[in-house]
Amino acid sequence: MVLKIGPYAVESGLVLAPMAGVTDVPYRRVCRRMGAGLTVAEMAASDAHLRCSAMTQRRTRADADDPLPVVQLLGADPDEMARAAQIAQEGGARIVDINFGCPARMVCGKACGSAIMREPELARRIMRAVRQAVTLPVTVKMRTGWDEVHKNAADIARAAEQEGLAAVTVHGRTRAARFTGRSDALEIARVVRAVSIPVVANGDVLEPADVLALIEKTGAAGVMIGRGAYGNPWIFRRARALLAGDPDPGLPARSEAGSTVLEHFDAHVDYWVREEAKGGDDEQLERGRLAALRSFRKHARWYMTRFARDKDAHDERLMEIVVRTDSLEEARAGLLEFFES
Ligand SMILES: Cc1cc2nc3c(=O)[nH]c(=O)nc-3n(C[C@H](O)[C@H](O)[C@H](O)COP(=O)(O)O)c2cc1C
Known part of the structure; x- marks a missing residue:
């Protein structure tokens, strides 16, 4: 499986999810060594004040060891998001990802992350501003929607495609579900059908075999693994083996x-x-x-x-x-x- 993001080909299509406080530079290196084709840095606030913080600067700076560094930006102001994207590009990022998935109510004093999904026009303006600010491929990561009655991931994905974004990632839960219940592969499949840019499926991949099942259910071009990689970088090489049609080598001794x-x-x-x-x-x-x-x-x-x-x-x-x-x-x-x- 090869995941195409703009001019880049991500071999295996396996992506390590951004997880604030977990997937820092050293752990991303471990996961890439174990077969993750792409690793996404933890979300960085685009807010002008927070941009000065050591944490935001660290998250916006590309890791020199990473052949395809992805910087993820969070914010509700299109101009600030655009400026932050330029800073990420200057810092060596090769892909900029927009976060429309964070369930926290307020980040940097404003409703952002998945809250943006409730405002499709604002979502579009953010995507357009970021896309126009950089020459890099831009991607977006989202949930299926705000809650059970407002599932609009397919609409936001269509807007992403129209605005020239290179790929979308969908975590198969609504904002209201946070991390409860099961990630909904059928909703991800709906997004896959709605757009022709690559879709990365995300949610509840805990075992290598879950990767194959999720691809089969959704038709996604790639799979993103989050909590299944807790203390478990080997999940990537095991899933790679399965994707190649080889037996699962299992956990190492x-x-x-x-x-x-x-x-x-x-x-x-x-x-x-x-x-x-x-x-x-x-x-x-x-x-x-x-x-x-x-x-x-x-x-x-x-x-x-x-x-x-x-x-x-x-x-x-x-x-x-x-x-x-x-x-x-x-x-x-x-x-x-x-x-x-
Ligand atoms: C501790 C933790 C931190 C997270 N931080 C981020 C983040 O910085 N950016 C983001 O887009 N998603 C973040 N997420 C969501 C994950 O990227 C992923 O979408 C979610 O965990 C579902 O995938 P999983 O079932 O494979 O864990 C975080 C999740 C966890 C558990």
């Missing part, structure tokens, strides 16, 4: 997984200490180390839960240590012991 986990840990610490400490004094460095360790805990918990032996006291003890300690050395040693045993 615990010791093999361990080398990926340790590499992720080291890269995560290296990246976040540099980001948080910013060449400051020893005290700042120590704060950076602690921030890096704490932000890795969720990944550690997901990895260890996935590989833990049922009711194994040794595994449980190591997991407790790794997710509680404030010592980088102790956390690393705990991970090493867990995956080597």
Whole structure:
């Protein structure tokens, strides 16, 4: 399967979903190494004030290691979105994605994300402004609509196509559903039928086989995986095998997984200490180390839960240590012991 986005061909059509607080630069690198064809950076606010924040600047700056960096922008003001898109382009992005899917009521003091789906004319103006501001392909990610009686993803997708956008991603839930219930593949299929630009299907892909099922149900050109990649970058290579008609290689053995986990840990610490400490004094460095360790805990918990032996006291003890300690050395040693045993 090849997903075409403007001039780019995304091999495998498998996309790592943007997940704020999870899919940072180090984890996106891990997932690409494991077979994700495209990874989308966490949403960045287009709001002029927030644009100055370290977090927004970090999310808008392309990762030099990424051959096809996608920057995702969130906002309700067409001019600010256009300016933010230009900044993303100057920062090295190769694709700009517009977020019409975030369910939070207010971001940057304004209704944006999925709230824009309630205002189709504003949605169109945002897409047009961003499209005209950059020479890059522009894509949009949305939900199926605001609620059960307002499902207008196909209309917004048609507007996206008319405005020259290169692809759309649809998460098969309404804004009202947030993350409850099941993602609705039939609604995604409706969008696929409504447009001739590529549609990426998203929602509830937890196992490699779910990728094939979602393609079959929707006819989508690509599949985006979010929570199914929690502590599970291997889902990409497994899904790739299935897409190629090969058998699922399964999860790696615990010791093999361990080398990926340790590499992720080291890269995560290296990246976040540099980001948080910013060449400051020893005290700042120590704060950076602690921030890096704490932000890795969720990944550690997901990895260890996935590989833990049922009711194994040794595994449980190591997991407790790794997710509680404030010592980088102790956390690393705990991970090493867990995956080597
Ligand atoms: C923790 C978390 C953070 C998310 N952050 C973003 C984001 O920054 N931008 C976005 O478009 N969607 C975001 N999403 C939504 C996901 O990209 C995806 O659409 C959703 O999780 C459904 O896919 P899944 O069932 O494969 O997880 C986030 C989801 C989660 C769970």
